[in-house]
Each structure stands twice: as C-alpha cells, then as structure tokens.
Amino acid sequence: xxxxxxxxxxxxxxxxxxxxxxxxxxxxxxxxxxxxxxxxxxxxxxxxxxxxxxxxxxxxxxxxxxxxxxxxxxxxxxxxxxxxxxxxxxxxxxxxxxxxxxxxxxxxxxxxxxxxxxxxxxxxxxxxxxxxxxxxxxxxxxxxxxxxxxxxxxxxxxxxxxxxxxxxxxxxxxxxxxxxxxxxxxxxxxxxxxxxxxxxxxxxxxxxxxxxxxxxxxxxxxxxxxxxxxxxxxxxxxxxxxxxxxxxxxxxxxxxxxxxxxxxxxxxxxxxxxxxxxxxxxxxxxxxxxxxxxxxxxxxxxxxxxxxxxxxxxxxxxxxxxxxxxxxxxxxxxxxxxxxxxxxxxxxxxxxxxxxxxxxxxxxxxxxxxxxxxxxxxxxxxxxxxxxxxxxxxxxxxxxxxxxxxxxxxxxxxxxxxxxxxxxxxxxxxxxxxxxxxxxxxxxxxxxxxxxxxxxxxxxxxxxxxxxxxxxxxxxxxxxxxxxxxxxxxxxxxxxxxxxxxxxxxxxxxxxxxxxxxxxxxxxxxxxxxx
Amino acid sequence: xxxxxxxxxxxxxxxxxxxxxxxxxxxxxxxxxxxxxxxxxxxxxxxxxxxxxxxxxxxxxxxxxxxxxxxxxxxxxxxxxxxxxxxxxxxxxxxxxxxxxxxxxxxxxxxxxxxxxxxxxxxxxxxxxxxxxxxxxxxxxxxxxxxxxxxxxxxxxxx
Ligand code: FES
Ligand code: FES
Numbered sequence: 001x002x003x004x005x006x007x008x009x010x011x012x013x014x015x016x017x018x019x020x021x022x023x024x025x026x027x028x029x030x031x032x033x034x035x036x037x038x039x040x041x042x043x044x045x046x047x048x049x050x051x052x053x054x055x056x057x058x059x060x061x062x063x064x065x066x067x068x069x070x071x072x073x074x075x076x077x078x079x080x081x082x083x084x085x086x087x088x089x090x091x092x093x094x095x096x097x098x099x100x101x102x103x104x105x106x107x108x109x110x111x112x113x114x115x116x117x118x119x120x121x122x123x124x125x126x127x128x129x130x131x132x133x134x135x136x137x138x139x140x141x142x143x144x145x146x147x148x149x150x151x152x153x154x155x156x157x158x159x160x161x162x163x164x165x166x167x168x169x170x171x172x173x174x175x176x177x178x179x180x181x182x183x184x185x186x187x188x189x190x191x192x193x194x195x196x197x198x199x200x201x202x203x204x205x206x207x208x209x210x211x212x213x214x215x216x217x218x219x220x221x222x223x224x225x226x227x228x229x230x231x232x233x234x235x236x237x238x239x240x241x242x243x244x245x246x247x248x249x250x251x252x253x254x255x256x257x258x259x260x261x262x263x264x265x266x267x268x269x270x271x272x273x274x275x276x277x278x279x280x281x282x283x284x285x286x287x288x289x290x291x292x293x294x295x296x297x298x299x300x301x302x303x304x305x306x307x308x309x310x311x312x313x314x315x316x317x318x319x320x321x322x323x324x325x326x327x328x329x330x331x332x333x334x335x336x337x338x339x340x341x342x343x344x345x346x347x348x349x350x351x352x353x354x355x356x357x358x359x360x361x362x363x364x365x366x367x368x369x370x371x372x373x374x375x376x377x378x379x380x381x382x383x384x385x386x387x388x389x390x391x392x393x394x395x396x397x398x399x400x401x402x403x404x405x406x407x408x409x410x411x412x413x414x415x416x417x418x419x420x421x422x423x424x425x426x427x428x429x430x431x432x433x434x435x436x437x438x439x440x441x442x443x444x445x446x447x448x449x450x451x452x453x454x455x456x457x458x459x460x461x462x463x464x465x466x467x468x469x470x471x472x473x474x475x476x477x478x479x480x481x482x483x484x485x486x487x488x489x490x491x492x493x494x495x496x497x498x499x500x501x502x503x504x505x506x507x508x509x510x511x512x513x514x515x516x517x518x519x520x521x522x523x524x525x526x527x528x529x530x531x
Numbered sequence: 532x533x534x535x536x537x538x539x540x541x542x543x544x545x546x547x548x549x550x551x552x553x554x555x556x557x558x559x560x561x562x563x564x565x566x567x568x569x570x571x572x573x574x575x576x577x578x579x580x581x582x583x584x585x586x587x588x589x590x591x592x593x594x595x596x597x598x599x600x601x602x603x604x605x606x607x608x609x610x611x612x613x614x615x616x617x618x619x620x621x622x623x624x625x626x627x628x629x630x631x632x633x634x635x636x637x638x639x640x641x642x643x644x645x646x647x648x649x650x651x652x653x654x655x656x657x658x659x660x661x662x663x664x665x666x667x668x669x670x671x672x673x674x675x676x677x678x679x680x681x682x683x684x685x686x687x688x689x690x
Contacts, residue, residue, distance in 0.1 A: 023628065025625065026628075026630075026631075028633065029624075029625050029630060029633075030625070031633065032624075032630040032632075032633030032636045033617070033621040033624045033625055033630065033633075033636060033640065034608070034611075034612060034617070034621065035567070035568030035607075035608035035609055035611075035636070035637045037633050038567075039570070039634065041570075041571065042567040044561075044562065044565065044567075126551075128553075208668075209668055210632075210634075210668055211570075211572045211578060211580055211632070211634040211635050211666060211667070211668050211669075212570065212571075212572065212580075212632070212634045213571075213572070213573075259633075260632060261570070261632050261633070261634030262631075262632045262634055262668045262669050263632075264668070290571070292573075292574060293572070293573035293574065293575065293577065293578075
C-alpha cells in the first residue's frame, strides 16, 4: 500500500470529499471575469512573425507543380515552408501508442485528399503580408475523382483516397478491414423472433466551433530549446507529436498551455504546433500560427459522420433476442482518431441491454472529406442515438411503454455482456426509474420494484453457442511500424482463440521496456487482454 | 507603409499609437496597446468575443477600423474593475457560474455593461437581446442571463 502523508496537508484540506450537490467555484473563474486568464494568443513576443497556410481548393487532386518563386520575393516574407522542409512529413496521431500507420503529411507533397489540406506555409512579418504572398503561389492541380460517401468508398472501383490504406478502410491487427463482435447466433434469433425491425440511421459531421480557434506560438528559448504556447487540449500528446514530426528529442520543447478557449475534442489533433515550431526553427524568431474561423471549419477536424444499420429481433413479450449492427465511420481523408472511435463503438455494442445474440461489424472508412476526430463521447454518441431511436420503435412495435421496455431489457448484475464479461455495478434500471419519476411518467408498480441487483445472472449469464467464421489470411508483410518507433518491431500477439479452457495463470505481459508509449492503457486496440 | 497617428481614451487613460491603414481596433488594442482582454473568435462579426464599448455603446472591435476611433473613448474588460473591487457584473458572473472556458466572457461582460449603463433594470427579454450578438459555446446562456439580472438587482441595491 502506498502511504499518503496526509498529516502534512492536514490544515489545507480535510478528507470530506462530499462535493455532490454543492456548488464549487472554478479555480480559474477570477481570471475569466477579469480578463486575466492567459490564452495562447495573449502572448506578445518581440519580433513575432505570422504563419499562414495555403490550402487545397480541391477535394482530391494530384499536385503537378508548386511554384513559390514569386511568393518568396513578396514584401515581408521571411520563409516559405514546403513538404520537403518537414523532417518527418508523414504521421498518424495514434502512432504514439503504436496504433495505425503514418498516413497524413503536415504539408501535402504529391496529392491533396480533402478540401482545406495544407500545401505551403508562409512565414511573414504580418498576417497581411503572408496573405499577399500566398496569392502569388502557383499550384498546378490535376483534379481527381473524389468519393464523399462511406458506402460508395467501399464499392469496387471507388477512388483510392489514401494510398496507405488502398481499400479505403483502416486495417486492424494487420488483417481486418473492420471491427467485429460475435455473440451467439443472430440468424437463429431472427428466425425465432415474433418481429424483426431493420432501420438505417445517419449522423452528419459536427463542428466543435470552439470560440477560440486552434493555434500556437512557438519561440526560440534562451537555452536552445523552444517554448510553445498552445491551445491544445492534450499538452504532452501534442509535444510528443511535434517531436516526432520535427525529428528531435521531446525535451527540445517547453509546451505551455492549459487555458483553452473551448475544445470539446477539437483541440487534440496537434494541428498547428509542428509548423509553428518549424517556422521558429527556420527563421530563429517567434512564430504565431492561428487558424481563422473558416480554417477552423474546413481544416479543423469535426466529429465524424456515421451511418448505422440496425436489425433487431423482438418477442411479443418485449424481450430483444437478436441485434445485428453494421456501421460505417467517416474518417475523412486521414485516420486521426477515427480508428479508435470504432474500437470504442464496438466495445459499446449492443448498448446497455442483455441480448443473447449480437452481431456487430463496424468500419473506419476513408473519404475525401475533412478528417474527423474526437468530440465528446465520440464512437458512442451517434450509436446511442441510433440504438435509443430503435428502442422506441421496438417498444411501439410490441405495444409496450418505452421506459418499461428499456427496464425489461436492461443489463442486470451478473448478466453476460456481448464481450463475454460479466455485467457489474449496473444501474440503467434505476436511472430509468428516476427519469420516469422526474418526468412524472407513470410506471407500473411491478416495474418500479425492479432492480439492477435482482434477477440477473442465471440463464442471462450464459454464452449462447456462437458459429465460427473462417479467419481472413494475415498479410505476409507485417504492419508498418511508425518511424517514431525506432526499436525493432514487436512481435504481434495473436488474439487468443475463444476455446473454453480452464482458468490458467495470467498470460505473460509484454516485457518492459516496451517500444510503445502508454500501450497498456489502450491495450484493447491491440486485442491484448486488459485487466 | 505610412502609419497614421491615432489618439483615444482607453479605459479612462489617454493613449497614442501609430497604425497601419486598414488595421482593425481589435489588433490595435491587443498588439499596440497591449490590452489582451478583447478576444479574436472569428474576425468577421460572428461571435462577439471582441466586443468593446465605444463612447458607451457596444461595438465589435474586429469590424471597426482603428482610425475611426480617433478622439473617442474605448472601454474594455480591463477597465471594468474599480481598483481592486470587482464590478457587480463580475461578481454575479462568478456567483452564477456564468463562464467555463472564459473566452466569450470579456465580450459578454462588455455587452452586459452597455445594457446596464443605459437600463439599470432590464427585463429578461432585454438581457437576451443585449447579449444576442455574443456566442458562448460552453456555458449555455441561462447562467449568463441570470448573472446579468442578478448584477442589475445588486447594482440597484447599492445605488
Ligand atoms: S472576433 Fe469580432 S465578432 Fe468574432
Ligand atoms: S465560456 Fe467558453 S465560450 Fe463561453
């Protein structure tokens, strides 16, 4: 046990942690109401230059030629940065945890894959001079056919968006073009069901629209390092990503942030820091790179669009006996965080309900749209919208009250979840009961008496027989490890086959030092077991 | 580029700077005067984060040419406190939890101040109207509206 020397702070805080129901003031509130909270853009540095980026007007085009000659001679221009100037001009955000292949350049070199993609960065004395120079850059585009719909992108002959993933899907474990969930036999469930309902749901991309746009200011520090003021929501993630892209040790940077003018997930992508720092390295001056509002909308990632098909089998008495889900996440032109959103989504299926037969297929699809990223509950939000719409429709179909219908199907302690884990500390029944009470929604007495702690387990804890499917062939070449990972590639762990073996001692953990960073926390993305 | 001399009152103090033709008041305040309280959110009149008072009236500083404020009086959030004492609006914003990230707060407070200066007892509808040019993406508007109404009540009590 870790010993906490609480006596040292005894007069500063007590151990009464009962905070729920009390108002507690934010520690930064005084700064906010007096205007003294310091956001990244509130730093005024001597000799600061301004960086602006030329962006693609095309959703998909080959770059035949980029001519910056005239722009370089434009007044006030200190430096023009092109793809060749970026030390490691290919990255994927989750490479820091060894998940996915590098697929996105900081500045496009041969092709642009979405409207708004950065091509050339201009560092000038003033924003105005940077814009004037930008107008003098000549780019010769060869427009290519583009694809904007997730299902169209999977059809044979669809334009290849991102050559790193030639089938327009993210590849899991070097093999799978989607994430699967198999529990029981849905086809048998549908055959036995009294009603089958199949529906299609869709959610558009959603812009976070933080009031402060993304941005950063990078400046040479007195000790050969660089200080970076940034709007990032993920300070060390952005620091490490910048170190990878600029190919320097991460202790080259001193990142300062924490005061963020609204983020909601839209400030985790390290959109501005690498170029701002590179600008500072190439000019020896502080460089400010702040997105305008239009750039924030066009280039800053949104919550990705999703299309979801749900097919449910339900009995006349209200029990759902089978649920089959096929969903497509629109990742846009590059991965950013959508591959992880899919993993989260599949981990959430079939929603908080006990269903004996569940079948899920979820795809991370590339299209010629702005790459998507994190946003408040991403991976789960749209799926929950679809699932709960479906629950209302099913309740209507069997003539039940929608609240009671949810209580009837809710997980209870001791039930088996579709991931073959026992449900613990469940509370959906109680949540629905409280919601009904607050909404003055009448529930029958016997439903009011139901509890998450009662009547779970037993037959509800069974794993129904699950038909096996042929496993796809593993590609001969193992997944490309990222250039950030300088150690030799780790051997890929095979997910253990689902044969019922007697409990064995825990499998050996990957030996430290592991070449990945924080891999243990995200081990579900590798298919390794997490305890 | 020739620069234009510009003089105005900034939170009760006379200031003088030279500006490039065409720059807006937001840039002049932030980069030349060093007052960082007005914020950039869009630069196109859409968000209200840059709101300041010009001769007591609320304006979007990102859409105001700096040269047009010559000889006029500008108020920003930096001048709202009375010495060490918070303005009733600032106290009410704290008490009512009317800020989260705080980025819209300078603009909100200035729009609210303009309202209370000309109408010390606004109705709820008048408060909504007064802050309708200011976007807040975090807090939701109810706490902000309540804070302005609370400040109006406490301001009257003090007077
Ligand atoms: S910055 Fe002036 S209205 Fe948005
Ligand atoms: S508190 Fe974040 S925009 Fe209003």
